[in-house]
Amino acid sequence: MTQDEMKQKVAEAALSYVVEDSIVGVGTGSTANMFIDALATMKDRIKGAVASSEATAERLAGHGIPVLDLNEALTRVDSLSVYIDGADEFDAGKNLIKGGGGALTREKIVAAASDSFVCIVDETKRVDALGLFPLPIEVIPMAEELVASVAEKLGGEPKLREGFTTDNGNIILDVYGLTITDARGLEDHLNSVPGVVTNGIFSHQGADVVLMGTPDGVETIR
Numbered sequence: 001m002t003q004d005e006m007k008q009k010v011a012e013a014a015l016s017y018v019v020e021d022s023i024v025g026v027g028t029g030s031t032a033n034m035f036i037d038a039l040a041t042m043k044d045r046i047k048g049a050v051a052s053s054e055a056t057a058e059r060l061a062g063h064g065i066p067v068l069d070l071n072e073a074l075t076r077v078d079s080l081s082v083y084i085d086g087a088d089e090f091d092a093g094k095n096l097i098k099g100g101g102g103a104l105t106r107e108k109i110v111a112a113a114s115d116s117f118v119c120i121v122d123e124t125k126r127v128d129a130l131g132l133f134p135l136p137i138e139v140i141p142m143a144e145e146l147v148a149s150v151a152e153k154l155g156g157e158p159k160l161r162e163g164f165t166t167d168n169g170n171i172i173l174d175v176y177g178l179t180i181t182d183a184r185g186l187e188d189h190l191n192s193v194p195g196v197v198t199n200g201i202f203s204h205q206g207a208d209v210v211l212m213g214t215p216d217g218v219e220t221i222r
């Protein structure tokens, strides 16, 4: 089975976590795109979706799925029922690295506004320790050098994601070479640096359930 076939399987499996008649949070990336296409088959059974990126909003709208602004959604309900999104890496504690697509900040916001986070990945995303995938940090442009020097002091090698601007108008630094043993501590430390909007460690907003695609089928990790 190819990686895309495993992604397709978990995207379809995630439909069973969609709460009928509710507002659903939807992530960004190729796996999330497959989920959006699957969600279209039950679009009449949900109130709508909150998107974690402009690209996701466009794809949802293309299927005729009502797209709600998060603020508007939260005037109608206390929280979104579920957030469904992919990840670049996950560990045994269901901590994640996200942001390969650059949507990490909005993804973290929508995840925080949701009752649960169902993460849809293929088995290549499982790691013993986070950090093989370069850690994305969304940074306000004037703080690039400041944040890069903090990342270097941590033993990382920060690289500007060339030619990329986030949906929020900021830059991304991808930090190579980190071995992350304390995901929560590093998430907090990096987020305390002025100019960091957020970083791609999802420990506070880690997954509640990981649906992992394997050649033998979908494994559910709770």
Ligand code: 5RP
Binding pocket: 027, 028, 029, 030, 031, 032, 085, 086, 087, 088, 097, 098, 099, 100, 101, 102, 103, 104, 107
């Ligand atoms: C985007 C993300 C994605 O979830 C992550 O990059 C995984 O993408 P894909 O499903 O294409 O492998 O965090 O910011």
